[in-house]
Amino acid sequence: MKVCILFGGPSREHDVSVKSGVNVARAALAAGHETWPAFWTPSGAWKCSEHALDDPAAIDRFLESIPTLQELDASAFLTFCSGHRIECVFPVLHGPWGEDGRIQGFFQVAGISVVGQDVLGAAISMDKLVTKALLVSAGLPTALHVEISAPDPDQALVKIRGKLDFPFVLKAPSEGSSFGIAIIPDEARFREEFPSIFAMERRVLVEAFFHGRELTCGVLRALDGSLQALPPTEIVPRVSTYFDFEAKYRPGGSDEITPARITPAQTARIQELAIATHEALRLGQLSRIDFLLREPDQWVVLEANALPGFTAQSLYPQAAAACGIAFPDLVDHLIATAIPAYLPPDRSRTR
Structure with a gap:
């Protein structure tokens, strides 16, 4: 299949996206796809390879060539995809713009599977606040929370303390990779x-x-179409008190x-909840x-990652490998089962 691997983007997770995108591009090539890398700059321009990848080192040559490539706007990028008959885009993008529905709609409306x-x-x-509402509606276990939508810290603290005690957690609702998160032990830290x-977003999730x-x-x-839960992973941060950016992406x-080091019954439960x-x-x-x-068996759903990391240190590929799915096979499966392009209704017929 002719597939475009898109990485980079304007979010705070740009650098992580580049690392993930390089891994995915190599895997797509290894799986036999005609692979076209594309780089989305932090300023929102698009830079595309002049050639499909022909060997694993070609992605490194593409990265080196990025400063010299022409910047395209969104319309020109779609022209590029059309000219090379791209059938599927793999948006290896993390955070806002990449995981929030905007880029997915862009390609689907353009007639390209994603x-x-x-x-x-x-x-x-x-959106962690929307996620919370749906988790509560579905009866899934999640932490008690408060939404703050006004900037005054005094008013915010009164609202929070009406429902939660210290310590609590502040979260920017639409950030990923642990950006915009703080554990609050007392009023001074708040x-x-x-x-x-x-x-960051003029609203805060407090948990x-x-x-x-x-x-x-x-x-x-x-x-x-059925859903398979992968083997769960236990995370023990070594450089932080919780699984923050450094703990996620620093080697070691x-x-x-x-x-994970849990019982068979606990494994079945986390997979059921996932x-x-x-x-x-x-x-x-x-x-x-x-x-x-x-402990002993109280689960709390924290959040969902719509496009987990695909770097060498990322958890999702590790879990897939643990149940026998090699990384090129995982990427091949995702490309083969991509979300179809949006097909507008036929309005040529009259009643």
């Missing part, structure tokens, strides 16, 4: 962290803080244990659902 999610699933899972996190073991469980949609930043969360959030081909396990 890996990952459709517009609805991407938009829901990227006044220090709240203004900058509120400024009850729990001590517990951090685990995650991937979900993959099979060829027949965390011990990531797959399968699939239920995937369904509740209207997710598509894949997801990675993050959890806390409070």
Whole structure:
């Protein structure tokens, strides 16, 4: 298949996306696809390879050539895709613009299949406040929370303390890779962290803080449309108190244990909850659902990742490998089962 691997983008997770995109491009080539890399700059321009990849080192040559490539606008990029008869785009993009439904709708309306999610699933899972509402509606276990939509810290603290005690967690609702998160042990720390996190989106998700073991469980949609839960992974951060950016992406930043050190019954339960969360959030081909396990058996759903990382350190490919799915086979499966392009209704007929 003729596939475009798109990476980079204007979000704070640009650099992680580049690392993921390089891995995916090599895997798509290894799986036998005609692979065209494309780079989305932080400023929103598009830069495209002049040739399909012809060997694994070609992606490195493409990266080196990026400063010299012509910048395209969105219309010209679609012309590029059309001219090379691109059938599928794999948007290896993390965070806002890449996981929130905008890029998915862009390609689907343009008539190009897209890996990952459709517009609805991407938009829901990227917004932690909307995610919370659907988790509560579905009866899934999640932390007590408050939404703050006004900038005054005094008013915010009164609203929070009416429902939550210290410590609690502040989160920017639509950021990923642990950007815009702070654990708040007391009022002084709240006044220090709240203004900058509120400024990111002019709203904040405030959650009850729990001590517990951090685990995650991937979900993959099979060829027949059924959902398969991957082996869960236990995360033990080594450089931070929780699974933040450094713990996620610094080599050796965390011990990531797959399968997780939990009982068979606990494994069955986390996999059941992962699939239920995937369904509740209207997710598509894949997801990675993050959890806390409070002893002995109290689970808390934290959030869903609509496009998990695909770097060499990323959890989702590790979990797939643990159940026998090699990385090129995983990428090939996602391309083969990509979300179809949007086909508008035929309005040529009259009543």
